[in-house]
Amino acid sequence: MLEINSNRKIIHIDMDAFYASVEQMDNPELRGKPIAVGGSENRGVVAAASYEARKFGVRSAISGVMAKKNCPDLIFVRPRFDRYKEISKKIHAIFHDYTDLVEPLSLDEAYLDVTQNKKGNPSATLLAKEIRTRILNEVGLTASAGISVNKFVAKIASDYNKPNGQKTVNPDEVLPFLEELPIRKFYGVGKVTTEKMYQLGIFTGLELKSKSLEFLSTHFGKSGAFYYHVVRGIHNSEVKPDRITKSVAAEHTFDTNLSSEIFMLEQLEKIATSLERRLKKQNIAGKTVTLKIKYSDFSQQTRSKTVPYFIADKGLILENVKELLYQERMKDSVRLLGISLSNLNTEQKKTVVVQLQFAF
Incomplete structure (x- = not known):
């Protein structure tokens, strides 16, 4: 019988509104104001929102139009990913002063x-x-943390006292913590699954725990076993320092919707160039090319093709993307195009973790 591994000490660190906080740190005029990184009043999607903006329902992944409607005083800021990466490296350097895992x-x-x-x-x-x-003190930003015996519980706990707080779930507190937890707060249970669980009378961890493995597998397939175990505090996934990249992607949201495949090809060539640069920088190649299309009504479509050899060259990527583009007619004008490469030539690296028991 599987049991909770109470020997591990796992911390999940989550920066508070990271992109937005960096922008407010670098530009004092933005401090205390509702800001959205990414998107615009007319186009695009919000990548991150400050806590001042979140009070109005502005959050990541909503359209710029909706964000502005929710918060008329919202300030849009263009993302600066090079700056975010620079700050992220400083933060990760601090992590490595404590552990290499x-x-x-x-x-x-x-x-x-x-x-x-x-x-x-x-x-x-x-x-x-x-x-x-x-x-x-060293970077100038606040972070929140969750501490527990496994990654699953630590991840959930880090969200409890945000921003600038932390929560520890000790080994003997794991089961009561999970039993009282609303099912919508379970990491890995999305909106669709939450609704399905509600229909089955599952609203809390305790109600999830009352269901048999057979019941959960019948209703949720392979995910059923995952839900069965995590609600019992069983999640033995190791912290993997060499996390394997599963896909590399590049995409672009256009200022004006595209209705002609000719204009789309011009943009796809630019996107393929950006993707090639990322692949070569990481020395990665892949076999599966995916074209992502987001239409003017915000509906999304993906088309994929797998080739028998690894590719990273822009010309070969574009050749397959063209085939996917003409695979079927567009149903509407297009606001976003993206290309991703998966089924990569990366190899899994195994890390041996020696675990000793300490007091929390």
């Missing part, structure tokens, strides 16, 4: 396994507090 999820969040750590500190709670203090 750091698994980045994105520029602004990561898992740290501090079961054994470079400071010799047995308290993951104190380590998380120290890391957050250093980020504030």
Whole structure:
């Protein structure tokens, strides 16, 4: 029978409104004001929103039009990814002062396994507090943290006392914590799955826990086993420092909708050039080319093709993208195009983690 592994000390660090906070840090005139990074009043999608903007329902992934409607005083800021990467490197350097078992999820969040750590500190709670203090003092930004026995619970916990806070879920608190948790707050349970669970009478972790493995597998397929185990605090996924890239992509949202394939090809060539640059920088190639199309009504479509050999060259990528573009007629004018390459030539690296038991 699987049991909770209470020997591990996992910290999930999540920067607070990272892109927006960087912009407010660099430009004092933006501090205390509702800002959205990405998009515009007329086009595009919001990449990040400041806490001042979030109060009005502005959040990532909503359209710039909707964001402005929700918050008329919203200030749009063009993203500066080079700057975000620069700041992210400083933050990750701090992480590595404590442990080499750091698994980045994105520029602004990561898992740290501090079961054994470079400071010799047995308290993951104190380590998380120290890391957050250093980020504030050395970088100038606030971060939140979740601390627990596995990645799943730590990830959920980091969202509890945002912004600029942390929450520890000790080994003996894991099951009560998960039982009381609303199902919509379970990491990995999206909007569609939440609605399906509601229809099945599952609103909390306790109600999820009452369902058998057979029941969950019947209704949720392979994900059923995942839900069955995590609600019991069982999630033994290791913190993987060498997280494998599964796909590389580039995309662009246009100022004016495109209705002609000729204009789309011109833009796709530029996107393919950007993708080629990213692939060569990382020394990556792939076999599966995917064309992403977002129409003027915000509906989205993807078309994919797998070739028998690895490619990274712009010409070969574009050749396959053209075929996908003409695969079927466009249903409407297009506001966004993207190209991604997956089925990559990256190899999985295994990390051996030695775990000792310490007091939380």
